[in-house]
Amino acid sequence: MRPLPRSAGSTGSADTRPRAATDRPPPRSPFVTLAVVTVLTGIGAGLGGMLLALLLHEVQHLAYGYSEAHVISRETFLQGVTGTSPARRVAVVIACGAIAGGGWWALYRFGRPLVGIAAALKPGGARMPVLSTLVHALLQIVTVAMGSPLGREVAPREVGAVFASWLSKRTGLTAAERRVMIACGAGAGLAAVYNVPLGGAVFVLEVLLGTFAWSAVIPALTTSSIAAVVAWIGLGDEQQYHVPAYAVDAHLLLGSALCGPLFGAAAHGFAQLTSRAREASPKDWRLPAFALANFAAIGLLAIPFPQLLGNGKGPAGLSFADDLGIGLAATLLALKVLITTTTLRAGAKGGLLTPGLANGALLAIVIGGLANHLWPGLSPGAFAIVGAAAFLAASMQMPVTAIVLVLEFTHVNHDLAIPMLLAVAGAVATQRWIAQPRSRALARIERSAPRPRRASQPAANETENRETLD
Incomplete structure (x- = not known):
């Protein structure tokens, strides 16, 4: 008498049926390739952040005429600005407005459309244009140095991210791996310019990637640490603020x-x-x-x-x-x-x-x-x-x-x-x-709005294709 076939839920020998294609583990690049890209991303972001910070200090000293013989000095920006004449302050800030207005208008008019880090990290997101991103970063650094009230941290993040994106594409990393490396490049740029290796890594994990998985933790910590150490070459191992010792009561x-x-x-x-x-x-x-x-x-x-x-x-x-x-x-x-x-x-x-x-x-x-x-x-x-x-x-x-x-x-x-x-x-x-x-x-509002009828259902495939081509 022939034995009855086992049901799907029965116990016994392991199921020898072929696994569906969707059950296969995602493709991964060789470990050596990932390690090399991680190290180079940290080095590149560190050099980029260091050079941007040095440019910031040089423009500050030239614009307001303080500590001109030393790019890195004990005299702070606030001390230099306070020590200069009111007429020079007004003239420098007006020149800052001319550079900001003309520079960003020309970038929007003649450059390739900018792609932010958040947009680049989305599945199928467009690549960050190298030249336009670099010009965008330089404009931020120069205007902040001349007195703009905005922060300087976006520029080194963008430079680190665009370098990581270019490097990941050159080495053939998968879409998921490129996403991690772009985020790590951005965090490493932040770590370099502010000398905050742990802060740069946590920024990658909490803000950019939204995960503390080991596949993200290890490259985030590595790239941020390397970038901070590389930036010491030009900026030194300095903290941002010197404060008295405070007690908790x-x-x-x-x-x-x-x-x-x-x-x-x-x-x-x-x-x-x-x-x-x-x-x-x-x-x-x-x-x-x-x-x-x-x-x-x-x-x-x-x-x-x-x-x-x-x-x-x-x-x-x-x-x-x-x-x-x-x-x-x-x-x-x-x-x-x-x-x-x-x-x-x-x-x-x-x-x-x-x-x-x-x-x-x-x-x-x-x-x-x-x-x-x-x-x-x-x-x-x-x-x-x-x-x-x-x-x-x-x-x-x-x-x-x-x-x-x-x-x-x-x-x-x-x-x-x-x-x-x-x-x-x-x-x-x-x-x-x-x-x-x-x-x-x-x-x-979104629930009450009428939804357009879809002609077909290739959206998922199109997204997958964009990730492959990115």
Whole structure:
């Protein structure tokens, strides 16, 4: 009598049927190729970040006439700007507006369309054009050096990402591997220019890739570490901010826990303002006119407030060192938010990492000063560091990265991480709670909108083809 065939769910010998094509493991490049690309990405991003930082310092010294004999000097940008004449400040910032307006207009008019890092990381995303991306990065560095209130961190990230993209294509990496390497190149550029190897790696994992899988952790840590060490050649092993030693006490812990939601609400408002300003920025003939008018106004404001020039590192450093009063901190905070928004609206480009850091520190000085009138004992400098981390975490939606970056920026005692965690938790929770009604409203609009009828179903195949060709 012939035995009955086994059912699909029965136990016994292993199923010897051929596996479907979709069950096969994804193709991988040889280990040696991946290792070489990882190391070269770290080296390339490190050199790119170092050269951009050196260019930034050189332009700053030439524009404002300080420490011209040394590209890297002990004299800070804020000290150099404050020491120069008001007329020179105005002239330099107006020239910055002319370079920003004319440069970005020419790039949009004659260059290839820019592809951001986030767009390049999407499945089937377009490649970043090498020449246009480099010009875009150089414009950011030059304008920030001359006084633009935007951040400089996007430029080294773009240079690292475009190098990783080019290298990955040349070595024949798969689409998934190229995506990881592009993100690692961006994080390594950040690590190089700020000397934050762990922060650069965590930025890759939390923000760009959204995963802490080993296949991403190992290249992220490797590339960021190599890039930071390579950048030491020209920039030295320096930290961004030198702050006093602060102790953690009950005042700081309670203030951080209670004020976290305030930082989150303020960060949400700042993110909304800057996002709308970016979306409304021109790319046509209006860009040069808007940029020139905007930077001329900033130059006039810089006569009484030289702290406004640059990406915000000066005000942040003053806040961390407890060298600002409540009145000046409040004035600088309002003006920094204003000129950051108008600069984005005028069409200039740059990051918001250091501007967000400075806004959080200034807001903490104001809140801490007012709180000390009711319950004296809160250290404004320590609270500024906590506020900077909370504001940055909520405004850029990267809680872990923000804490790591602030710790590496300042080299403070790790005990200060406890109030940071409390403030960041409250800030991020509040920001997401405020954003929920808008997200639900957008979801309802999308559900109620009529969906176009699809003629066929080749979208998945087209995406796969684009990934293969990318």
